[in-house]
Amino acid sequence: MYVSFDQLPPSARVWIYQANRPLTSPEIMGVLPTLARFAAEWTSHGNALHASATFLHQQFLVVGLDEGVAGASGCSIDASVRFVAQLEQLLGVELLDKSRLALLQGGVVQLLKRNELKAAVADGTLAPDTFYFDNTLATKGELDTAWPRPAGETWLARYFGQEERSQHLA
Incomplete structure (x- = not known):
């Protein structure tokens, strides 16, 4: 229904x-x-x-x-x-391909290939405060409150030398 x-x-x-x-x-x-x-x-x-x-x-x-x-x-x-x-x-689009990360930069969704992740962190394209769309969220509540959220608060935190800071654990 x-x-x-x-x-x-x-x-x-x-x-x-x-x-x-x-x-x-x-x-x-x-x-x-x-x-x-x-x-x-x-x-x-x-x-x-x-x-x-x-x-x-x-x-x-x-x-x-x-x-x-x-x-x-x-x-x-x-x-x-x-x-x-x-x-x-x-x-005429790909929806099932999981090889790209989506970031929100300047109000625009930008895609980043997973193999470009380390270089993006090194050159500052991806920073802890960059909004990241974590598409592994499980519930609508998480979608409504934590999507997108700063990359430093997701599994990407390890790329910035930070521990993951989940809003759910805070």
């Missing part, structure tokens, strides 16, 4: 897929009905899931699921990944 993304509870599980380029407003508007249809039809062992999907920052597909109603099974998660692969074809 489709639920508006903003109506998902903070405990809702999220999956974040990062596009290799910003999507245009017409591209996003054109795919919104497809996202709603997927969420409306997504099931787990025959049970309708309370789900939603949206694009954030014109570059991130976020699928959300209220597991308080019904949880996702392995098969339903596989179905969602197949859906994302179909979106890649439809939009």
Whole structure:
């Protein structure tokens, strides 16, 4: 069952897929009905899931699921990944590639290849206060409160010679 993304509870599980380029407003508007249809039809062992999907920052597909109603099974998660692969074809973007990090610099999402990470830290392109989109967040609450957040407060802290300072542990 489709639920508006903003109506998902903070405990809702999220999956974040990062596009290799910003999507245009017409591209996003054109795919919104497809996202709603997927969420409306997504099931787990025959049970309708309370789900939603949206694009954030014109570059991130976020699928959300209220597991308080019904949880996702392995098969339903596989179905969602197949859906994302179909979106890649439809939009002509990569969403399943995990080889790039996304940073927010000057209000613009910038992508950095993982193998360029150390050099970016050395030249100051990536600093502890650079906002980083940690796409491994698990819940909508984390998405709402800690995405993006300063790189020095994420797993990237080790590249700055700092211990990770998680807001959740503070």
